[in-house]
Amino acid sequence: MVPAGFAEERVMEKRGDRLRDVLEEEILTGVLRPGDRLEELQLAERFGVSRTPIREALFQLSAAGLIEQRPRRGTFVAEVGPKRLMEMFDVMSELEAMCARLAARRATPEDLAALRRAHDGCAAAAERGDFDGYYYENEIFHEKIREASRNGFLVEQADALQKRLKAYRRLQLRARDRLRASFEEHDAVIAAIEAGDAEAAGEAMRGHVTVQGERFADLLASLERREAKSA
Amino acid sequence: MVPAGFAEERVMEKRGDRLRDVLEEEILTGVLRPGDRLEELQLAERFGVSRTPIREALFQLSAAGLIEQRPRRGTFVAEVGPKRLMEMFDVMSELEAMCARLAARRATPEDLAALRRAHDGCAAAAERGDFDGYYYENEIFHEKIREASRNGFLVEQADALQKRLKAYRRLQLRARDRLRASFEEHDAVIAAIEAGDAEAAGEAMRGHVTVQGERFADLLASLERREAKSA
DNA sequence: GTCAATCATCATGTATACATAATGCCGATT
DNA sequence: AATCGGCATTATGTATACATGATGATTGAC
Numbered sequence: 001m002v003p004a005g006f007a008e009e010r011v012m013e014k015r016g017d018r019l020r021d022v023l024e025e026e027i028l029t030g031v032l033r034p035g036d037r038l039e040e041l042q043l044a045e046r047f048g049v050s051r052t053p054i055r056e057a058l059f060q061l062s063a064a065g066l067i068e069q070r071p072r073r074g075t076f077v078a079e080v081g082p083k084r085l086m087e088m089f090d091v092m093s094e095l096e097a098m099c100a101r102l103a104a105r106r107a108t109p110e111d112l113a114a115l116r117r118a119h120d121g122c123a124a125a126a127e128r129g130d131f132d133g134y135y136y137e138n139e140i141f142h143e144k145i146r147e148a149s150r151n152g153f154l155v156e157q158a159d160a161l162q163k164r165l166k167a168y169r170r171l172q173l174r175a176r177d178r179l180r181a182s183f184e185e186h187d188a189v190i191a192a193i194e195a196g197d198a199e200a201a202g203e204a205m206r207g208h209v210t211v212q213g214e215r216f217a218d219l220l221a222s223l224e225r226r227e228a229k230s231a
Numbered sequence: 232m233v234p235a236g237f238a239e240e241r242v243m244e245k246r247g248d249r250l251r252d253v254l255e256e257e258i259l260t261g262v263l264r265p266g267d268r269l270e271e272l273q274l275a276e277r278f279g280v281s282r283t284p285i286r287e288a289l290f291q292l293s294a295a296g297l298i299e300q301r302p303r304r305g306t307f308v309a310e311v312g313p314k315r316l317m318e319m320f321d322v323m324s325e326l327e328a329m330c331a332r333l334a335a336r337r338a339t340p341e342d343l344a345a346l347r348r349a350h351d352g353c354a355a356a357a358e359r360g361d362f363d364g365y366y367y368e369n370e371i372f373h374e375k376i377r378e379a380s381r382n383g384f385l386v387e388q389a390d391a392l393q394k395r396l397k398a399y400r401r402l403q404l405r406a407r408d409r410l411r412a413s414f415e416e417h418d419a420v421i422a423a424i425e426a427g428d429a430e431a432a433g434e435a436m437r438g439h440v441t442v443q444g445e446r447f448a449d450l451l452a453s454l455e456r457r458e459a460k461s462a
Numbered sequence: 463g464t465c466a467a468t469c470a471t472c473a474t475g476t477a478t479a480c481a482t483a484a485t486g487c488c489g490a491t492t
Numbered sequence: 493a494a495t496c497g498g499c500a501t502t503a504t505g506t507a508t509a510c511a512t513g514a515t516g517a518t519t520g521a522c
Contacts, residue, residue, distance in 0.1 A: 012483075014302050014505070041473070050507040051474090059287065063294030071245050072474060072513055087384035091329070098325045153318035157388075243513075245475070272503070281477040282504090303483055303504060 015049055016056030022047075023057055027066050027077055028166045034079040038067060065164045080168070082221040088165060089213025093206045095158045096142065100189055100205035103148035104198040111148035112194060118144045119190050126183045131174050134182075141186060145193070145205070171219045178215075182208070246280055247287030253278075254288055258297050258308055259397045265310040269298060296395050311399070313452040319396060320444025324437045326389045327373065331420055331436035334379035335429040342379035343425060349375045350421050357414045362405050365413075372417060376424070376436070402450045409446075413439070 023043075026032045038058065040051045047054070058075050061067045069075040080088070103111070118141040125133035142162075146155045185208040192201035254274075257263045269289065271282045278285070289306050292298045300306045311319070334342065349372040356364035373393075377386045416439040423432035 011302050011304075016505090017302075039473075052506050052508090055474095056286075056290065056505095059290040060294060063291060071242050071248075073242075074473075074514095084384060087382045090382060091326075091385050091388060094325060094329045095322075098322070151318045151321060153315060154322050157322060243475095247475090270503075283476050283478090286504095287475095305484095305503075 014056065015053035016060070019043075019047060019049070019053055019057035020060045023061060024064075024066060024163070027061070028163065030167070030170050032077050034077050034167070036077045038075045038077070040075075064160065066167070078164075078167075080164075080220075082217045082224065085165075085168065085220055086213060086217045088161065089210065089216065092158070092161050092165060093209040093213065095154065095161065096145070096209045097202040097206035099146045099149040099151075099154060099158060100193060101198040101202035102151055102154070103145050104193045104196055104201040106150045107148040107193060111144070115141070115144045115148060115190060115193065119186060122183055122186055126179050129176060129179065131179065134179055135169070135172070138182070138186075145189070148193070165216075168216055168220065171216050171223075182212075185211075245287065246284040247291070250274075250278060250280070250284055250288035251291045254292060255295075255297060255394070258292070259394065261398070261401050263308050265308050265398070267308045269306045269308070271306075295391065297398065309395075309398075311395075311451075313448045313455065316396075316399065316451055317444060317448045319392065320441065320447065323389070323392050323396060324440040324444065326385065326392060327376070327440045328433040328437035330377045330380040330382075330385060330389060331424060332429040332433035333382055333385070334376050335424045335427055335432040337381045338379040338424060342375070346372070346375045346379060346421060346424065350417060353414055353417055357410050360407060360410065362410065365410055366400070366403070369413070369417075376420070379424070396447075399447055399451065402447050402454075413443075416442075 023032070023038075032038070040054050040058070043054045044051045058067065058069065062069045062075065066078055067075050068078050103115075107115070118137060121137035122134060122141055125137050146158050149155065185204065188204040189201055189208060192198075192204055254263070254269075263269070271285050271289070274285045275282045289298065289300065293300045293306065297309055298306050299309050334346075338346070349368060352368035353365060353372055356368050377389050380386065416435065419435040420432055420439060423429075423435055
């Protein structure tokens, strides 16, 4: 029987956990690209460890959906087609909408202040046409809304799914008008949350995420068509 | 590079996968109860394998949220408190509501027929006051709605979360009136889906799942209070 | 020259051996 | 008597050795 309550115990991290973080980062940033093979021996040599912790890391990434393990065949960075990407964004939209609805009902004054700061950060980045900056501030904005939902489990789920989708961010179109449109959508969301209008907040957020997903999926589809033609 | 399309390849299952299934079943059915310790050596001996595939199984269960691994300390069947259980049911409600909404829009005639059959199964079980039977038919009903959403990713997420919650089903109250109330809620859901009213279907489903979650959480809270008192 | 079957190669799956940190016992000290 | 600290124990973390199935290259038949 394990004691019911365990506060902040500083726990030694396993090698596998650190390796997972490194590999995850490389997948999310595109150093490792969808379809790439991950060979255990090669990774073991690269990191100077045995295969055992490597396998642990791979299992964790596989469970997170970032890689795909095919027994006896090897493991590969997950490839997501347009159809599935759309499905994932549909769910993401819903989770984010739920966060926004709950945030509208439960956000504390501190939550609202943090949210407003993040929004201002987006504004500044949009103003100067700073795409990378906007991307960064945008993540904070969404994160603050999630936190304001005051549902820890929901936050975990949303974060996990966002990670899976993040690997496809490099498909993002860098259109100036999209930057402004995104910001205006944020504006509608934050206004609804501050007004305590849960339904409006949810709807605004759903639309905001969905349009982003559609753009990704369209672009991905066109890329795949091009590849198919050239192959 | 992995081939883009891989049809039905019969793949050999790993031992770890089979072990995961066995342990999962034992957790979901309550043979292994929240807080129970899982010792690798002991499990290895029990199943007649080495620790390696046992560890694989544990990693998978850990990722699924069914167990908790604390480095150097051991692994335990996950314990979920009332607060977190409520959070999880809130998310479950939302996912199921989303399934219902999508089902109302996209269900094929075959989907609707299967759904109706499942509903009739529930009716029969409720009629004869068969709690176990209703539980079984109820699962099919929900599963059919999920399938009718035609969003494979959503179905996966909903299934995964349902598994995590399933471990708490033994808390279910066996009240006859709850059986009838549940059935009537189902009736509202299926009516809205058949009518193609997405919003109504979603709302009906949300309420249906939420009320169930509240009952679980209340019961769990009362159990924990009792334990705390006796300790 | 093409195709298919056989076999060598190698990455993955599994077992075992070794390393190390957490746990609990026991005795010494206050 | 109670508490602290050291030591033995043991389960987990890691490395290595062995087993096995997938891959593809070679060879032979047509």
